[in-house]
Amino acid sequence: MSIKPFKSIGIGIAFSPNLKANLYEAARLSVFFQSKLFLIHVGEFSEDKIKALKVILNAFKKDHLDYEVVFKTGDPVEVILSTSKEKSIDLLILGAVQRERLLKYYVGSIARKITRQAACSVLLLIKPSVDRITCQHIVVNGLKHPKTEETIKAAFYVSHKLNSEKITIVEEIKEDQVSVKVEDDKSLRRANIIKERIKLRENSRIKEIISHIPEEHTKGKTIKLQPIFGKKGYSIGHYAQVSRADLLVMNAPSKMTFWDRLFPHDIEHILTELPTDVLILQ
Known part of the structure; x- marks a missing residue:
């Protein structure tokens, strides 16, 4: 970009x-x-x-x-x-x-x-x-996707131009990535270990993206990485709402079909109930 x-x-x-x-x-x-x-x-x-x-x-x-x-x-x-x-x-x-x-x-x-x-x-x-009304807090999706790096870069650009103080990058992680059925304390500990490993991996991926962003766009910003296990679209929308974000920045969907609208997911969850102002980036 x-x-x-x-x-x-x-x-x-x-x-x-x-x-x-x-x-x-x-x-x-x-x-x-x-x-x-x-x-x-x-x-x-x-x-x-x-x-x-x-x-x-x-x-x-x-x-x-x-x-x-x-x-x-x-x-x-x-x-x-x-x-x-x-x-x-x-x-x-x-x-x-x-x-x-x-x-x-x-x-x-x-x-x-x-x-x-x-x-x-x-x-x-x-x-x-x-x-x-000053845009103080921007939430941007950090899910693993080909468009995500450009989306995060654009969010920092917008933050720089609007003089926002804080950016939170939300990494939505599907629950099924934790392939452990929790039945007792031992399996619970194992599931938690797997979750922590996934969080570390995701945070490392996002930090690598941030390292390529111009310093003038990151300087003086409070940057938070927030991994969340849950349903894509719904999880980040809920987070933006409870954290009182002023702007939510999302990837545009690659393709929107009849079935996507019939069974909402990702961006459709956001369109159904906007948590705040939303910027959808192509």
Whole structure:
């Protein structure tokens, strides 16, 4: 991954009560990452809409925000996906929806479809804010996967740009890797020894990845390695929630099939119940 992975950022906008908060979040990230911002509106062009956007984004004039507004009619999912491709967008920002009566978040149907099909990275926001809320703690997946090294590098890049204080790398380990049936004290001790060996092996693998990350991205950070035995996707989501992480960074799934959605796993667990803001990296 290059030192500047997000050269262009896109966000689908609707003229709703959340418009200002969504624009402020996207504009701030564009300034932090020194990216061009594309505002994608599914609808007809109008001077009034352009004027409304200019009024809101005037706050970022001093930051020399580079942005472009794209108007296109059609199906929202198709419009946002096709525009992302046409404009070579690297990071697409989508708003998540709060489920009524339950203090949980889930991805709305449009955002869910876009997340599954997007060829670029996706940032899901659950609480967009006009005032900046500092991203202090980032949790990133460290599971053994070809994409993981680039994902961890990107998480450190984001942490550096957002001036986050702490990064936790969660290594999700399947329970079946401990091939011991616990029936008595002896088998319990054996299982614990195997778990400790796996933890040491996983921590060594992650430390090797961290050693290749530019020092400016790691300097001054509190870095924690957290091996967890459990179900992939669910375990890291639960950890991000209980540790009150501000951002969860995940690999994008290699392929999403009908069966993946019918029997949720990995990223689908995260999409069903967002623990915090989630960045899914391609």
